[in-house]
Amino acid sequence: MTGQYGDSTRSVKAVASEHVPGQPIASPPVPVSAYHLSADESEPLDSYGRSSNPTWRQLESALAALEGATTALSFGSGMAAITAVLRVLAGPGTALVVPADGYYQVRRYAAEYLAPLGVDVREVSAADMCEAAGSADVVLAETPINPTLDVVDLHRLAMTCRSRGATLVVDNTASTPLGQQPLSLGADLVVASATKALSGHGDLLAGYVAGNHPEHMAAVERERLLAGAILGPFEAWLALRSLGSAGLRVERQCHNAMAMALMLREHPVVRSVRYPGLPDDPAHQVACHQMKRFGGLVSFELADADAVHRLVARSNLLVAATSFGGIHTSLDRRARWGDPVPAGFARMSLGIEDTDDLVSDVATALG
Template sequence: MARTPKTGEILHLRGNALSKGEPVALPLTQSSMFHLPGAPDGHPTYGRVDNPTWTQVEHVLAHLEDAPCLIFPSGMGAISAALFATVRAGSRILIPSDGYYVTRLLADRFLAPLGVSVEERPTTAFAQGGFDGFDVVFVESPSNPGLDMIDLAQVARDVRAAGGITIADNTTLTPLGQRPLDLGIDIVVASDTKAMGGHSDLLMGHVASRDAQIMERVEEWRRVSGAIPGPHEAWLLHRGLETLDVRFDRMCSSAQLLAERLADHPAVTQIRYPGLPSDPSHDLACKQSTRFGFLLTITLASEDQAEGFINNCPLLRPATSFGGVHSSAERRARWGDQVDPGFVRLSVGCEPVDELWQALNDSLNALA
């Protein structure tokens, strides 16, 4: 079983290193310049290079991942850093065809024109054909939005044996729900805009790896490209991380109960949630995940029914993204995902679960 991080320690990582009279809450360092007489070694130098607020956030993330971490101004900033730090002209990469669509756009519109060969496979058939000849294999499990899963440990072993490296997007489950590095994955990326921050008020992402050379390249990419997070956003993320454990627990527990109830609703033609024994991903989720997550999907009879369900439910925010304290939902076909027009991705928030179920049930019943 993968190591479960001691989330109680997160609340005291900073406090246990404080001197008398220092503030308990993390100060926000909003400066582009630092007082720097003499040799600069070992001190903050310039706002594009380092920032004390970043350092504290990365310290917490490193505790969660049990690996060195670097933060970026968005999840795509983290994904870009991981890819640009590991590929070059002539590289061959494999990405999921049913994962987050912006990752595919990055590969198609920016990596391919630079001489990187990009191939795609669906998550359920990702290992078919093997991994020989691939320099980088990018995986997303559960996939977004379909929630299909892949055996991360097996992929990591097979890719390493073929001479490549693996990158896993762990946004949907966070380090509290799944630990790709413990399963042998080389690099983890995540959008901390979602559950890690948790309040829908910041954009942030991170890269984590136990390979020092990879992290040196990722840090160089950040420093040279200027893909840096704002200190205020970093401060907000630090505050959000302090409540991640309680939020994530509430969201996952509620999602399990709601999935069980939604599975029996006559308006729902299909449901996906790894916590349901009937779900195709259930057995694998039990094997490699510590929680089943807060995302579920339902398919309704039509686009109109999906829009009506979302827009008429007072405890659902019709919005893109996910992982906030407010439950939200969207019809993913509107972004071009290859899903049914009535397919709805539902992100379960922190509302009292019985109140949330009543609102969802009433909205579904009103479709008849």
């Protein structure tokens, strides 16, 4: 029966502590930098705060359960998780494919830090990812792509990588493990920012890596130990606390996203709309095959930058913010960050407000 649980049940069970009478149901954080050592000098489970923490382990166990992984490792941010994986996998002389139309900081890191070390960095659009994987050693795919919301066919990409012997890493931030399971589709590793929908309250930064290959995960854990890109115990506790309600929040966010996409598609001032859940979206067919839910992000284009700013100013519910996945609906004009999109292109992250209130507010604010 366990494999048939719904996402809210899975989320609650993932964060549940052991059923021990007299012990707290919600585990407290363990803020510690050093532990008592014994005379037995074999390496203990806990010795120093940079190498291990009980609160990490509970969070990592929950993340692994949700991703369908044997192991997960927490990091201080999503970028810390991604860069640790890239440092482990992409050495001098390797060919690395990164999304040309995905999160811009990944491209910057690859170009500024990996390329000078002798890594052959190739920026490839979502549409060309499968073809480019045929001559790569490491492929980092992001799907749905942030912010255009194109979808990469993960099963096809995994088959291409496997035939080449390439390692496939999938950024699952936009979808979350409640919307998509990259490991089950053939990915070797999953990376994600838990800052977004999994934590969902805009009060912490966190990232993680999940996988089923012991050698990959051991190498990433060693990199985390040496580089020190760890998650603080309080942040781990906040993420663990938030994870229990992720099923409810993601379900409402996805419901709101579909309703908003349908309204925006019909609004006369909106030039175009992207949402994988729309039947006429270019990514819909692939999304239906690999996504359980279509996510809480909607992208659309208005006339220009001023039109985006006016929308936020006129709305009673929209928050101008660059992160996404929170309980508040937010809007971000992506060209301001250097994304190769039109000036009036906006990414909306749907929150958990009542659907009718939210759609009515945005429709009125659009004019």
